[in-house]
Amino acid sequence: AQSVTQLDSHVSVSEGTPVLLRCNYSSSYSPSLFWYVQHPNKGLQLLLKYTSAATLVKGINGFEAEFKKSETSFHLTKPSAHMSDAAEYFCVVSELEYGNKLVFGAGTILRVKS
Amino acid sequence: DTAVSQTPKYLVTQMGNDKSIKCEQNLGHDTMYWYKQDSKKFLKIMFSYNNKELIINETVPNRFSPKSPDKAHLNLHINSLELGDSAVYFCASSHKGAGGRTDTQYFGPGTRLTVL
Numbered sequence: 001a002q003s004v005t006q007l008d009s010h011v012s013v014s015e016g017t018p019v020l021l022r023c024n025y026s027s028s029y030s031p032s033l034f035w036y037v038q039h040p041n042k043g044l045q046l047l048l049k050y051t052s053a054a055t056l057v058k059g060i061n062g063f064e065a066e067f068k069k070s071e072t073s074f075h076l077t078k079p080s081a082h083m084s085d086a087a088e089y090f091c092v093v094s095e096l097e098y099g100n101k102l103v104f105g106a107g108t109i110l111r112v113k114s
Numbered sequence: 115d116t117a118v119s120q121t122p123k124y125l126v127t128q129m130g131n132d133k134s135i136k137c138e139q140n141l142g143h144d145t146m147y148w149y150k151q152d153s154k155k156f157l158k159i160m161f162s163y164n165n166k167e168l169i170i171n172e173t174v175p176n177r178f179s180p181k182s183p184d185k186a187h188l189n190l191h192i193n194s195l196e197l198g199d200s201a202v203y204f205c206a207s208s209h210k211g212a213g214g215r216t217d218t219q220y221f222g223p224g225t226r227l228t229v230l
């Protein structure tokens with residue numbers, strides 16, 4: 001079975017400081033992993049995805065994530081937070097063997113202080 | 115141009131009513147999905163259709179019936195609405211990627227359903 005655990009429900013950072021949103025996954029086979037962002041009252045936007053190519057994945061808006069199979073982690077980072085990064089972030093796993101359905105983590109709310 | 119669109123954006127209705135939410139994508143994708151986001155923001159897949167055929171049906175009450183008239187549309191009909199159906203419903207679409215893996219799923223803006 002596949003599952004995702006986002007280790008922090010809320011993260012608060014100051015503008016200009018690094019962002020780290022943590023995600024651990026569980027999968028039986030070879031997962032695809034995604035990070036989506038949801039701004040208040042908006043839909044979901046893909047930040048980045050890992051699908052068995054390079055383990056360090058770069059996404060939009062300066063975000064990146066590293067797939068670490070030995071740690072079953074896919075943490076999301078950004079060197080310098082911007083006020084516009086304040087949103088909810090979802091780590092997502094998908095596997096071909098489970099019909100490619102997306103399984104979402106519970107989400108991490110990122111707050112950026114000025 | 116909107117890639118994945120949903121109508122209506124907001125839907126307020128009484129318990130026991132029947133309602134539909136429409137979804138259309140103009141991306142040429144062959145797979146479409148419905149997700150439910152509850153009040154705690156937890157997102158869970160409900161259905162998935164590939165080329166108009168149902169391929170994923172999670173344990174959703176049979177009051178929920180998806181209908182795909184063509185590859186570009188996946189509508190969600192809900193009978194006998196209950197208070198617990200209040201949520202935001204998201205439609206999404208994707209190509210089937212290389213090796214059968216799912217490609218990026220593109221989400222619609224969501225439909226906020228409130229059942230009174």
